[in-house]
Amino acid sequence: MAIDDIPLPHDPLAQGPIAFGMREAAPSRPGEAAGCVDTVAGALPAVRRLADISTNLTDAELTAAARSALAHMQQTEALVVALTTDAIDRGLVASSTAADAAQWIGRLSRGESITAVMGEAGTGAAGPLVPIDQEPSAATDADPEEPLQVVAGLEPGHCSRLAKLAQACRAPKNALVLDAIISGRTNTAIAATALHEIGPVTAILPGADRDELLGAFLCLPPGSGAKAVRELTRRIVARFADDDQPDAKEDAMQRHESLSWSNLPNGLVRLIADLSPDNAEKVKHAIQAMAAPSPASECCDNVHHNHRTDEADGYAHHDSSKSKGEPDLRTPGKRRADAFTELIRIAAQTVDNDGQTKSAGTARIVVTINYEHLAGVLSGLGYSQGGVGMTPDTVRQLACDAEIIPMVLGSKSQPLNVGRKRRLVDKELRAAVIQRDRHCTHPGCTRPPVMCEVHHVKYWWHGGETSLLNSALMCSTHHRIVHRDNLTATVTDEGVTWHQPGEGVQQWSTGAAS
Template identity: 35%
Template sequence: MSLDSAVPLPECPELPAEAVRVPVEPGRGPAVLDRVRELAALLDEVPEVVHQLGDGQVESLTQVLLRLHGRSAQVAAVVTADAVDRGTVASSTAANTTQWVCRHAEASGVPIEPAEAKSIAVVAEACRERKNAVITAAVRQGSCTVSTARAALANADKVAPVIPTADRSEVLAWFLQLDPALGARGVQALTRKILATYATEALSVQDAKLEQVETLTWGTTATGMTRLVAELAPANAAVLKAAITAGSAPRPAAAPAWSDARGAKTNGSDTAVEDPGTGDPTVAAGNSTGVGGSVGVGVGVGVGGSVGETVRDERTPGKRRADALMELVAAGAKVAAGEVAPVGSAATILLTMDLTSLTDGIGGATTPGGDVLDAGATRRAACDADLIPAVLGGPSQPLDVGRRERLVTKGLRAAVVIRDGGCTFPGCDRPPGFCEVHHVTPWWAGGTTSLTNSAMLCCRHHQDVHRHGFMAQVRPDGVTWDLTPGRMPGHAHAAA
């Protein structure tokens, strides 16, 4: 789901009715407390008995545990607010509400992260104020996570001044209307989008200030590794993320061709390493330099791989991103040293914007990853990066190529990325870089190569869709899947 469809500009919402407290049986509080303690004791038994459960029971247990995990934080915020109201926190030795929460978490035997304790405390304090009644009701009812509530509270003060016709309750209600899966990140993205629309100059000034305080630091960890910590303004972060993502896809490598001599190198610059125990070559690694100084790193792991076979890239996603960053640094160093001539930016950024955003500097642009850039940053990105602008309302290349082309064109893929934002299969969050464009009605069954017959799927779900014959309904704002097996035309198990 793309940001434009998932985080639309708000319309005046219907405010929720005031939370009504249902009268409870007098004296039930202590009984509820005892039952909650019993539940906590039962949780400690789960690891010892989980192997006794069937597959369906394990799935049911997982759902219950995840509900308890999220709901307990919401209820903790409500209870903490009550503790603040009655003076329990003030009469304790805790310096503030956050410390009070942390102390009780430690006393329970299951400490929580300081950030989570801070969120509970912030939301608890806010729930005591009438102006935050919308958030209070959402947290009590369980329709809003604590982290989203905290983000909404922090961002409401940024949005309210630029929309004078909306009061604070309306702004908070806008945030709560977002898809819960977007979480705090969706709240921040909507805030930037509102500012880009109603206060372009304010957003530009804000981002300019952020660029002035950008930092990059590093330090040594206990394991001897060096940890880099960077804080970047949205525009610069978008360029860096696009460049790293472009170079961090898995790279299956050809299996090394070993010579008869044990441990000898026979495949160009690749080096064979002997296993200390057996003397057998087990790892081959090679570097290759491409046009413009880009460096490719491939690692093959295995024993006795035959020539021509491919070896799976065993690097973790984090390792692949680290390698991509080092490739960018190495390529940039060669250009800076004058060893090679620059051949252009390695980053390709897909931006969605209105025509007026680009021509008049009003509004902003959105990347598939959810970053919202002001119009000025968009124009700067066009100078420094390989920019693919999708200008809504302006002239663009034809997207529907019908049956003249079987494979998806670059322009069509860009349009699908803008609309879908990643894998469209229910529950999947794989980004566009790990996805393929699927013909909903297969080409061989008469389907066209067009935007209305395309859906983005990650490799795994692309296989599942063809294996089970799933079909989808493609709308201008997204894709809805029908997970009934056999609906795909020509599928072996197609329904009559």
């Protein structure tokens, strides 16, 4: 089934809403569950043996064996999720010697003995009530001290993914996900990604039915993978999001942003960031501005050094900037990583210098936006050169924050004008603004200068100049609110006084005056 053929929630083209029945306790014969345990355990020797003698199979037998093995692999992973969910619910994981469910899975995957994992007190604990004539599993009759042989174990990341999925499936609202996994209608990768995506999607679509959204994700055929889930997410949001409220949509996505990191086996550290489109665009442009190839110079080996003969950029280099003629051999990924770490270095230097930024580069952004959208007459988005939609509030804020070239379009999408390139507020003016304002100037906010930006009270894109009497120190949160709520202020040599809309003060931002 193609992604475009998947019925979406409330899709008029669909036959009806997607429905998954909640899985009920399956009826079983006395001893059937224990017999299944024995069958699964008994299959291990055959699986290992077949791997040794697979060269003796015919082509048809080999193909059939591979198909069966892959089916078993997927269904076995689903079984692990179901067993882990049950183990958590029973308190088996909590009473074991494992620190958490991920470690419980990991230790069992390495074939540790039952006694080692359950502990001495746990091996004799009873499970749920069963018929008195049920035969015990032969697997439980085996020596609990005896570990399994020839078991390599799962990677910690794999164990963590299965454990998180099992934990999530315990919630009644996710019962249909567990049902889809166990029945084979979906795989664990799709299920995990669907549960990860459902929070941000429901925030953007507050009126949507959660079960129907999950049902749309789970309609993806097994094997589609996480990428297909993300593509379907974009389809759902594009179809049902309220385009008349792009700022509300951006705010909802920002509430679900996250940043995490994990240690890789090779010693590197992986950073994972989930950002809203506006914030992601800021990060990408800042990195790309410093990630271009940089031929080697006789001045120094620092690829981000501007190779000037002064110390204005914070580097004490006075040698010639003549190029060595050697190409930049770094991969694109390495150049982006270098740019990212250099940006962090600059930010750290800002903290150390009480907000006095010494920058080795600038973030230049070209944003295309209709004048009606920029002025707030119509709702709509601006677009970066990379095609990412940016809310008008963000475009107006970037005119304060970044070196921006706004390209304003007319009603027929023709360029009306291409704005002049504008440099960031220089360090001398920023120092003067900090000296006057001391902290964020929004009423009630005392965030220090290191957490603040310099805002143009009369917007630069509307002709506002870069000067002390047109500047106000603002933390990033209130900077966004000022642009969102069309606030302006009166600035004097002594400080900044903010005005609410309707107080009779000239507005320079959105609305008819924009």
